[in-house]
Amino acid sequence: MAMWIQAQQLQGEALHQMQALYGQHFPIEVRHYLAQWIESQLWDSVELDNPAEEAKAKRLLDNLVAELQRKAQLQGGEDGFLLKIKLGHYASQLKSTYDRCPLELVRCIKHILHSEQRLVQEATNVSVGGAMDTLSQRHQQINQAFEELRLATQETENELRKLQHSQEYFIIQYQENLRIQAQLSSLSSLPPAERTQRETTLQSKRATVEAWLTREASTLQKYRLDLSEQHQKTLGLLRKQQTLILDEELIQWKRRQQLAGNGGPHEGGLDVLQSWCEKLADLIWQNRQQIRRCEHLTQQLPLPGPMEELLSKLNSDITDIISALVTSTFIIEKQPPQVLKTQTKFAATVRLLVGGKLNVHMNPPQVKAIIVSEQQAKALLKNESTHSESSGEILNNNCVMEYHQATGTLSAHFRNMSLKRIKRSDRRGAESVTEEKFTVLFESQFSVGGNELVFHVKTLSLPVVVIVHGSQDNNATATVLWDNAFAEPGRVPFIVPDKVLWPQLCEALDMKYKAEMHSGRGLSEDNLVFLAQKAFTSSSNNPEDYHNMTISWAQFNRESLPGRNFTFWQWFDGVVELMKKHLKPHWNDGAILGFVNKQQAQDMLMSKPNGTFLLRFSDSEIGGITIAWVAENPNKPGERLVWNLLPYTTKDFSIRSLADRISDLNHLLFLYPDRPKDEVFEMLTLFYGNAGVITGNVSGRFTTPNPEPSGGTPTFMDQTASPSVSHPNNFGVYPPMSDAMLDADGDFDLEDTMDVARHVEELLRRPMANQWSSQQS
Incomplete structure (x- = not known):
């Protein structure tokens, strides 16, 4: 209700x-009397382009109607009688209007609420400190320019009317002159005396009229030239305003849309852009009609001078302006997925921002979508190809544009497209199929002004990478992320730099990470230093050392990291997927440090009490996280070591959560630096109530390794209890593990040894189940 009050x-x-914003489609009285209810509903949670959301929209409609009926019943007394009838009528009206298309009601209300919010924000354009923010300043400048254009257009309209009035009077006087000449010609039949008298009078009158016509012709010519100059000035202002809106504001919106593909803020402001473009269209069309009327007046009364050439130039210029406006405002509102899998349904929405204003919907145009290669896209933009040749086959690729009266938008919603097949080009050098870029081309044709102007419009989607199997998604996402992050406006499709500064890539990675975690906790400076060390095989801990370094595409996702069989991106993306699917809450509450190498973990833990542990991402495995903790060396009393478990992966967490796994390991006491693990992980599960007993019993049922470290080197062990808390009298279930069983990183190789962790899980689950059953019985 706060928004409605404002x-x-x-x-x-x-x-x-x-x-x-209001009318028969949604009465303003409904907004007023249900303000609090309307603003409390989750309208934005409904996906308008998804037919499956219709049931949710139907519930909102039914609830709205019920709320209106309830409000109507509450009205009493003489004053409330009419309101009761009116609200009841509105309930029936909305029910009948939207019952078969409830998504349109949601679209209407979303448009109203967003528009109200924009208007309130524009009205409150002063920041807390009293200074106007940059966005408000820019919007105010645009609105002031529109006011200047409106006044200029009104002025030329007034001048045009004066010219028309003056020209009509000139024509009347011209006809009078012709009538006098005709009278003079007819005097020959009169007697000489009478002819002379009449002739003198008529010639005097003709001389007066001709003198006036001569003066007035000069005046008319001046009026026309002045009006032509005024139109030239107005066209200059229109061009300037259109350049600001199309080449700056619309380009910035498209850039925000592209960055949203990397997790940037969702692009907003399209309704504002549409309102500006519609104002432009209205003003351009008014001026075009004025110029056409000037041409008609000139043809009606030809006068010596350059008017024909001037008007022809004005007409050509304003046609160019409106053509640029129409072709530039055919945009993709909802992009197709940038990683596009064949034989998979996908959606997209295109919109003509000036469609409603130019009445294009009176003869709704059809839009066609085809997929084209990078080379074909280049040829199209260079106008080297008028025929749009396809590089594949898209099913359900034709759609008629629909006009939504409530929002004033003209758009085409492709809901069920599917890429049936793709034709790939010859790849260059080391380029893989997941580096090949395509784009979806949307094209349409329509006319305005009674077929006066015919437009063939085209727009290209953001680059898409076509895959045929889910295993290609990782590398395809890398191509998309690099392109979205580093594409320059107005580039030749789809050129991106081969190298970028490391801080630029950090910004892109942080944006992606924060978006996937759905929180403000992104990558810290320490995290980014860790990533730089990994990317550049460096040991420097100084962030300044990396500020001027560049990273190439090959280093990012073509060349494997030293000693590994995966690239930098594949490692990072594995971390993102693991966190997104299983560990997001623990990252957001700060429980996972993650970006810490083994040496750093050792340095951090050795100064802490035994049982202190931390969670870090595995260096050796994609999408793995390991637990490192400090404990006594069982072979050398008084010596402490840092132990590391083999990494857990998404497969492990699909079986058992991180919190449960940590609860099972009773030698883990404090999360680094000193947080009791129970408080951090909130292990309020059925099993956790008995974890101390169960884990204590089970942990003694398998052995710990008997390492012989030299020189204080940290030793790494499998998922086992700490030596300081295990029970020696129970050792011997499994033989001690030798150094030969360790992998290259010092972790146990599960392929060569028994998977102790899985065995422990089995031991844990059975006793727990039995224990719980016995307690219940």
């Missing part, structure tokens, strides 16, 4: 714009 405070043009 909306009612609007004044002037903003108030008119707010009132214009």
Whole structure:
């Protein structure tokens, strides 16, 4: 309700714009009397392009109607009688209007709420400190320019009317002159005396009229030239305003849309852009009609001078302006997925921002979607190819544009497209199929002004990478991320730099990470230093050392990391997937340090009490996380070692959560630096209530390794109890593990040894189940 209270405070043009949002499609009285209810509903949670969401929209409609009926019943007394009838009528009206298309009701209300929010924000364009923010300043400049254009257009309209009035009077006087000449010609039949008298009078009158016509012709010519100059100035202002909106604001919106593909803030402001483009279209069309009327007046009364050439130039210029506006405002509102898998349904939405204003919907155009290669896209933009040749076959690729009266938008919603097949080009050098870029081309044709102008419009989607199997998704995502992050506006498709500064890549990785974690906790400076060390095989801990370093695409996702069989991106993406699917809450509450190498973990833990542990990402395995903890060396009393478990992966966490696994290991006491693990992981599960007893019993049922470290080198062990808390009298279930059983990183190789962790899980689950059953019985 807070938004509606603010909306009612609007004044002037903003108030008119707010009132214009309402009508028979959604009465303003409904907004007023159900303000609190309307603003409390989750309208944005409904995906308008997803038919499966219709049931959710139907529930919202039914609830809205029920709420209106309830409100109507509450009205009593003489004053409330009419309101009761009116609200009941609105309930029936909304039910009948949207019952078969409930998603349209959601679209309508979302548009109203977003528009109100925009108007309120624009009206409150002063920041807390009293200074106007940059966005508000820019919007104010655009709105001021529109006001200047409106006044200029009104002025030329007034001048045009004056010219028309003056020309009509000139024509009347011209006809009078012709009538006088005709009278003079007819005097020959009169007697000489009478002819002379009449002739003198008529010639005097003709001389007066001709003198006036001569003066007025000069005046008319001046009016026309002045009006032509005014139109030239207005066209200059229109061009400037259009350049600002299309080449700056719209390009920035498209850039935000592209960065949203990497997890950036969701692109907003399209309704604002549409309102600006519609104002442009309206003003351009008014000026075009004025120029056409000037041409008609000139043809009606030809006068010596350069008017024909001037008007022809003006007509050509304004046609170019409106052509640029229409072709540039055919945009992709909802991009197709940038990693596009064959034989998989996908959706997209295109929108013509000026469609409603130019009445294009009176003869709804059809839009066609085809997929084209990078080379074909280049040829299209260079106008080297007028025929749009396809590089594949998209099913359900034709759609008619629909006009939504409530929002004033003209758009085509492709809901069930599917890429049936793809034709790949010859790849260059080391380029893989997941580095090959395509784009979805949307094209349409329509006319405006009674077929006066015919437009063939095209727009290209963001680059897409076509895959045929889910195993290609990782590398395809790398191509998309690099392109989205580093593409320059107006580039030749789809050129991106081969090398970028490391801080630039850090920004892209942080954006991606924060988006996947759905929180403000992104990558810290220490995290980024860790990643730099991995990417550049460096040991420097100084962030400044990496600020001027560049990283190439090959280093990012073509060349494997030293001693590994995976690339930098594949490792990072594995971490993101693991965290997103299983460990997001633990990252967001700070329980996982993650980006810490083994040496750093040792240095951090050796200064802490025994049982202190931390969670770090595995260096040796994609999408793995390991637990490192400090404990006594069982072979050398008084000596402490840092132990590391073999990494857990998404497969492990699909079986048992991280919190449960940590609860099973009773030698883990404090999460680094000193947080009791129970408080951190909130192990309030059925099993955790008995974890101390069960884990204590089970931990003694398998042996710990008997390492012989030299020189204080940290030793790494499998998922086992710490030596300091295991029970020696129970050792001997498994033989001691020799150094030969360790992998290259010092972790136990599960392929050559028994998977102790799985065995322990089996031991844990059975006693737990039995224990719980016995307790229940």
